[in-house]
Amino acid sequence: xxxKNITKGLSIIKPSNxxxxxxxxxxxxxxxxxxxxxxxxxxxMKKEAEANAQLFSEAFNVANETGLSPRQFVGQKEIxxxxxxxxxxxxxxxxxxDNQTIIHITSEAINSCE
Numbered sequence: 083x084x085x086k087n088i089t090k091g092l093s094i095i096k097p098s099n100x101x102x103x104x105x106x107x108x109x110x111x112x113x114x115x116x117x118x119x120x121x122x123x124x125x126x127m128k129k130e131a132e133a134n135a136q137l138f139s140e141a142f143n144v145a146n147e148t149g150l151s152p153r154q155f156v157g158q159k160e161i162x163x164x165x166x167x168x169x170x171x172x173x174x175x176x177x178x179x180d181n182q183t184i185i186h187i188t189s190e191a192i193n194s195c196e
Contacts, residue, residue, distance in 0.1 A: 083151040090146060093117055093139045095132070102128075104135040106142070117142060 091110030098105050103121040107114055118138050122131035141152050148155060167184050171177065 083153065085145045085149055085151050085154075088142070088145060089117065092146060093142045095135045095139050104132050106135050106139045 091108050093106050093108050096105050103119050105116050106118040108117050120131040120135040122128045
């Protein structure tokens with residue numbers, strides 16, 4: 083997927099004025115239009131429709147912020163985790179650890195720097 087061709091700007095979620103739905107709206111300066119509509123039938127489906135609209139909006143916004151599709155972002159995360167794991171193993175004399183340990187150690191290192 084080539085994200086350079088997607089609509090630019092960030093999106094927001096608004097309840098529809100005319101039907102039981104949530105709209106994902108692009109708010110680029112001077113323009114307002116729907117990117118997606120997430121209908122719901124009654125209160126029981128309302129939370130699900132809103133959650134789906136939020137996920138769509140977040141994926142759209144992250145693609146605009148990073149220049150990466152969600153799939154590309156996941157691929158990049160996997161590459162970085164593998165590199166971090168190799169660095170950790172190298173720094174600890176070949177001691178192999180699992181991904182959760184790497185994530186925990188990395189989180190602690192980042193938190194200590196903030």
